[in-house]
Amino acid sequence: MAKGLGNAEIARSLYLSHGSVKAHISSALAKLGLENRTQLAIAAHTAGIAGARPSAPPPK
Secondary structure (H helix, E strand, O other), X not given: OOOOOOHHHHHHHHOOOHHHHHHHHHHHHHHHOOOXXXXXXXXXXXXXXXOOOOOXXXXX
């Protein structure tokens, strides 16, 4: 998300459904009291976690 990817692109890269990505982003926004993805990306950058990626299986 911090790279400007949309939900569908994030879902493909992390092998998740579009709905799962949307739910996780919505949850993060609510828990942090933020209103939009831009604020979430700034918060991630400030916390030093922007661009961090969990382990995922290699692409086929």
